[in-house]
Structure formats: structure tokens, C-alpha cells
Amino acid sequence: MSELEQRWRDLGEFIREQRHIGHLSLRKLSEMAGVSNPYLSQIERGLRKPSAEILQQIARALEISSETLYVRAGILEERPDEADLVGEIRRDPWIDEGQKRTLIQIYESFRAAVGPRPVRTDEGDDHEISDDDGSTTPESVGAAEG
Structure with a gap:
């Protein structure tokens, strides 16, 4: 096959x-x-x-x-886990700053409702990484490990 x-x-x-x-x-x-x-x-x-x-x-x-x-x-390629949706919203030229803030707040509230997600480290262990506000983001991986 x-x-x-x-x-x-x-x-x-x-x-x-x-x-x-x-x-x-x-x-x-x-x-x-x-x-x-x-x-x-x-x-x-x-x-x-x-x-x-x-x-x-x-x-x-x-x-x-x-x-x-x-x-x-196979119509689309899989996105990497490190997708930066907040960054993409901030770079969008079609919406104003107030709309961007609102979209980001909604997105972050949805992420917070789901809870922390495990982040795979180089050692192969899963760790929950959280920011100061308790939410988990891929950006906080470097801060937690460094």
C-alpha cells in the first residue's frame, strides 16, 4: 500500500x-x-x-x-507546537489596538479555562510550566528552566 x-x-x-x-x-x-x-x-x-x-x-x-x-x-502541514497566536494577533495590520487587546484577552481566558498543559523537556519528562498568573504558556518554558 x-x-x-x-x-x-x-x-x-x-x-x-x-x-x-x-x-x-x-x-x-x-x-x-x-x-x-x-x-x-x-x-x-x-x-x-x-x-x-x-x-x-x-x-x-x-x-x-x-x-x-x-x-x-495532507492538505495542510501540521503546525509546530510553538505557534505564537498572540504574536500573530499583535502583528495583524487589519485590526486596531483595542480589538487586538480584546482578542488576546479572550484567547488567554480560554487557555486559562483549559488549565496547564504538560511541556516536554529534552530529558523526555513532562512538566507543567506556569506563568506568574498561573497560566501555562510555551514562552514560560525557557524562564522556568533558566
Whole structure:
């Protein structure tokens, strides 16, 4: 089996797993996603290569990120864990400073609600790293280790 065929099979298995986690029948998910039952079945078995639009419809129905399916399908490359969303918001030329502050506050409140996430060190151990306010960020890794 080629690498591409394996990727489609893995994507289909992932969609099936997500459907099971959501307690959805194949028929129900196909209705929610707006695709035919046989077509969704073929996607789950890795026999069909769905378009980005179909993947978006499936992701929406499963209530997961369409980016997750795009990465699994090879449409997008996986982002590194060190993504700097706050930096990207601050660099955006299309929104004003007040809007940037509001977006950053909302984002940080969501992150704080999730709680600290383990950060892998070079030794292979997982450590929770937190800032002065108790939130965990990748930026605090260097400060905690240094």
C-alpha cells in the first residue's frame, strides 16, 4: 500500500473514531454533513479522497476543527507546537489596538479555562510550566528552566 493510500485509510479511521466518540450512526453523520451515506462509508474505509469542502462539512458535523482533517488528509502541514497566536494577533495590520487587546484577552481566558498543559523537556519528562498568573504558556518554558 502506498503512503498516500495509507493516509486516506488513516483519515477514514479517524473520522470513524470521531463518529463513534460522538455516538453518531453513519446515516446520522452523513445527514449532518450533507453527504450521501455510501460516500461517507467509502471515505471511512479509505476508498474515496474527499475534497477540502467535504472534509469541512464532516468536521463541522463532528464538531472538530476542519484543520485537523486537512492535516490528516495532507492538505495542510501540521503546525509546530510553538505557534505564537498572540504574536500573530499583535502583528495583524487589519485590526486596531483595542480589538487586538480584546482578542488576546479572550484567547488567554480560554487557555486559562483549559488549565496547564504538560511541556516536554529534552530529558523526555513532562512538566507543567506556569506563568506568574498561573497560566501555562510555551514562552514560560525557557524562564522556568533558566
